Amino acid sequence: MSNISVSLPDGSVRDLAPDATALDLAAAIGSGLKKAAVAAVVDGRETDLTAQLHDGAVVSIITAGTDEGRHVLRHSTAHVMAQAVTRLFPGAKFTIGPAIENGFYYDFELPGGATFSDDDLGRIEAEMREIVKANQPFVRSEMSMAAAKELFADQPYKVEIIERVESAEADNEDSAEVGEGGIISAYRNTDAFIDMCVGPHVPSTGKLGFFKLQRVSGAYWRGNEKGPMLQRIYGTAWESKQALADHLHQLEEALKRDHRKLATELDLLSFPHELGGGLAVWHPKGAIVRKLMEDYSRLRHEQGGYEFVYTPHLANGKLFETSGHLQWYADGMYPPMEMDNGTYYMKPMNCPMHCLIFRSRQRSYRELPLRLFELGNVYRYERAGTLHGLLRIRGFTQDDSHIYCTKEQMATEVASLLDFVLSVLRAFGFEDFTFNLSTKDPDKYIGDDEIWDEATEALRQALDSHGLEYAVKEGDAAFYGPKIDIDVRDAIGRSWQLSTIQADFQLPERFGLEYVGADNGRHRPIMLHRALFGSIERFFGVLIEHYAGAFPTWLAPVQVRVLPVAEAHEEYAATVVEALRAAGARVDTSVADDGLGKRIRNAKLEKIPYVLVVGDDDVAAGTVGVNPRGGEVERGVDVEAFVEQFRAEVSTAETAALGA
RNA sequence: GCCCAGAUAGCUCAGUCGGUAGAGCAACGCAUUCGUAAUGCGUAGGUCGUGGGUUCGAUUCCCACUCUGGGCUCCA
Numbered sequence: 088m089s090n091i092s093v094s095l096p097d098g099s100v101r102d103l104a105p106d107a108t109a110l111d112l113a114a115a116i117g118s119g120l121k122k123a124a125v126a127a128v129v130d131g132r133e134t135d136l137t138a139q140l141h142d143g144a145v146v147s148i149i150t151a152g153t154d155e156g157r158h159v160l161r162h163s164t165a166h167v168m169a170q171a172v173t174r175l176f177p178g179a180k181f182t183i184g185p186a187i188e189n190g191f192y193y194d195f196e197l198p199g200g201a202t203f204s205d206d207d208l209g210r211i212e213a214e215m216r217e218i219v220k221a222n223q224p225f226v227r228s229e230m231s232m233a234a235a236k237e238l239f240a241d242q243p244y245k246v247e248i249i250e251r252v253e254s255a256e257a258d259n260e261d262s263a264e265v266g267e268g269g270i271i272s273a274y275r276n277t278d279a280f281i282d283m284c285v286g287p288h289v290p291s292t293g294k295l296g297f298f299k300l301q302r303v304s305g306a307y308w309r310g311n312e313k314g315p316m317l318q319r320i321y322g323t324a325w326e327s328k329q330a331l332a333d334h335l336h337q338l339e340e341a342l343k344r345d346h347r348k349l350a351t352e353l354d355l356l357s358f359p360h361e362l363g364g365g366l367a368v369w370h371p372k373g374a375i376v377r378k379l380m381e382d383y384s385r386l387r388h389e390q391g392g393y394e395f396v397y398t399p400h401l402a403n404g405k406l407f408e409t410s411g412h413l414q415w416y417a418d419g420m421y422p423p424m425e426m427d428n429g430t431y432y433m434k435p436m437n438c439p440m441h442c443l444i445f446r447s448r449q450r451s452y453r454e455l456p457l458r459l460f461e462l463g464n465v466y467r468y469e470r471a472g473t474l475h476g477l478l479r480i481r482g483f484t485q486d487d488s489h490i491y492c493t494k495e496q497m498a499t500e501v502a503s504l505l506d507f508v509l510s511v512l513r514a515f516g517f518e519d520f521t522f523n524l525s526t527k528d529p530d531k532y533i534g535d536d537e538i539w540d541e542a543t544e545a546l547r548q549a550l551d552s553h554g555l556e557y558a559v560k561e562g563d564a565a566f567y568g569p570k571i572d573i574d575v576r577d578a579i580g581r582s583w584q585l586s587t588i589q590a591d592f593q594l595p596e597r598f599g600l601e602y603v604g605a606d607n608g609r610h611r612p613i614m615l616h617r618a619l620f621g622s623i624e625r626f627f628g629v630l631i632e633h634y635a636g637a638f639p640t641w642l643a644p645v646q647v648r649v650l651p652v653a654e655a656h657e658e659y660a661a662t663v664v665e666a667l668r669a670a671g672a673r674v675d676t677s678v679a680d681d682g683l684g685k686r687i688r689n690a691k692l693e694k695i696p697y698v699l700v701v702g703d704d705d706v707a708a709g710t711v712g713v714n715p716r717g718g719e720v721e722r723g724v725d726v727e728a729f730v731e732q733f734r735a736e737v738s739t740a741e742t743a744a745l746g747a
Numbered sequence: 748g749c750c751c752a753g754a755u756a757g758c759u760c761a762g763u764c765g766g767u768a769g770a771g772c773a774a775c776g777c778a779u780u781c782g783u784a785a786u787g788c789g790u791a792g793g794u795c796g797u798g799g800g801u802u803c804g805a806u807u808c809c810c811a812c813u814c815u816g817g818g819c820u821c822c823a
């Protein structure tokens with residue numbers, strides 16, 4: 088047979104032996120590439136390095152240090168973990184084990200309903216190292232579905248996946264396991280371990296090794312909470328020792344900005360045991376930041392043409408029957424309170440009460456859009472296992488607004504809402520958002536298709552006109568209308584939804600809302616639900632992590648601390664404090680009982696933006712020594728000059744925050 | 748709600764193979780009065796999350812509950 092030729096990504100062509108594999112190609116190009124290679128892309132499809140190439144193939148090599156390469160490493164490491172588990176836990180059933188961001192997991196069912204404990208991780212990891220050392224090959228094979236069912240006869244979850252594929256119910260997860268076209272592919276490491284998988288995989292386990300198992304947890308089979316609870320192990324895997332170390336270091340760093348840790352250290356708030364789960368108390372230093380956030384929010388809403396309302400925390404159950412909450416949202420509500428004249432509930436949302444305000448008298452089209460705003464306290468009965476610091480809590484405050492408008496006003500209103508939302512989020516230093524457009528769930532919605540399309544289009548246009556990238560989440564809308572959700576990431580990479588803009592045709596209907604139009608006829612308004620912070624608590628939690636507790640000067644609980652070098656300077660320090668307080672600064676002082684170095688250290692740990700030191704020189708010259716957070720010490724700064732500079736900095740930040 | 752782990756001083760943690768506990772920091776007192784990230788000495792502080800069980804005796808072993816952490820499911 089004559090040689091084959093293949094082309095490379097740079098357009099060059101290589102001649103290879105007729106039975107050459109992708110690995111041979113990598114070796115022919117260079118030993119460095121051979122070493123780094125983990126898989127290949129042939130004619131646009133990812134394949135194993137051991138796959139034989141054909142004449143005319145377009146080939147690129149996937150190396151370990153790329154996203155695709157790490158994906159392969161992680162997936163292969165998941166197989167190694169599964170093998171280790173089946174060795175250590177005879178009779179364990181394995182289900183699926185994909186690569187995920189930064190790592191992988193694998194779900195198992197242990198014999199007799201046994202569970203993993205943290206101690207098992209070390210044993211499993213040690214077993215994995217043995218498998219890596221043994222340098223077992225990953226050998227691909229293909230078979231019919233019937234043969235696969237035979238082969239995996241003692242792995243009921245694998246059989247279930249094959250059967251689902253046969254009956255064409257497969258979702259993406261299944262396809263990742265079995266491939267397409269009625270052919271099942273599998274990878275064998277040893278005679279004792281073979282796993283159904285589309286691949287590709289590294290040529291042998293010796294290519295792996297920079298991994299760490301991280302945690303065990305339960306996970307429902309197929310994500311169905313009525314299905315069996317499996318045992319999941321998460322791990323991380325990288326292309327080098329250094330990359331693994333860097334990742335682990337990054338996780339440690341992220342932990343330092345965890346809002347729960349910082350909230351305790353900075354004395355911002357706490358979750359007293361006695362109060363119950365998911366309920367927080369705000370300490371003075373957290374409360375002042377919250378007040379500033381709320382003041383800012385109120386100011387922006389006042390400027391934005393909103394009207395402020397207040398509504399109670401409790402309501403008669405009849406209200407929530409009208410709104411549909413008892414029908415659709417009862418699981419999320421606190422249990423009822425029986426009272427002499429009816430059944431009462433804590434409110435999980437503010438919208439029903441805002442609808443009552445709209446309905447309290449006849450409305451004219453001239454009043455629309457009517458924008459009702461409230462910092463409304465709501466209570467939701469979140470399931471115990473879902474609570475998470477400030478980010479998932481049971482009692483919280485929404486910066487909530489309901490906008491009543493005509494159908495024609497909807498598009499303009501949504502577009503200006505998006506401006507408003509982004510401007511507010513940016514004022515708090517957020518730039519990295521994820522936008523999601525959730526569309527109609529064809530199986531669960533109410534209202535006319537026409538108005539759904541119109542509303543969805545209005546949301547889409549608003550996103551497009553702002554040049555924003557967004558993901559469309561098909562079928563993720565609320566039953567009453569489509570929505571735009573805005574997420575930000577927390578310090579450890581988890582994404583949290585903050586803002587939401589939702590269209591609603593249902594509540595105006597249920598509450599029989601009407602306005603009198605220019606035609607003197609009665610019309611039904613459209614309602615927009617929207618929150619910018621989303622929940623003040625969640626927003627604050629994300630904010631703490633975003634700033635790592637070092638709030639910008641305009642938000643800092645204490646902005647300036649004045650430290651007299653010795654007792655003799657306390658009187659002068661007091662005059663400096665007075666001057667700053669007169670300029671509107673949040674300022675305090677710490678007398679000379681402790682050494683100066685100690686007091687500076689304390690101020691730094693509290694992340695105070697400015698530490699002012701005053702001693703003999705300053706008393707004589709009317710100056711201060713300025714030690715700014717993250718900056719250089721400057722001695723001999725005139726008090727007036729510092730006050731002016733401080734005032735300017737804060738007012739600039741506030742002006743910027745106001746979008747001026 | 749489900750799986751796993753945990754709860755010891757204000758904070759971070761050690762400890763008790765069952766005989767009622769200890770450190771560092773913080774607090775308080777005394778001394779020190781100091782020029783940019785920890786001055787020294789001393790004192791006080793815990794019914795070991797709550798309730799039950801086993802035991803002569805439980806902070807330790809067992810059970811239940813509450814709360815917390817990591818996931819799953821669900822969600823702002």
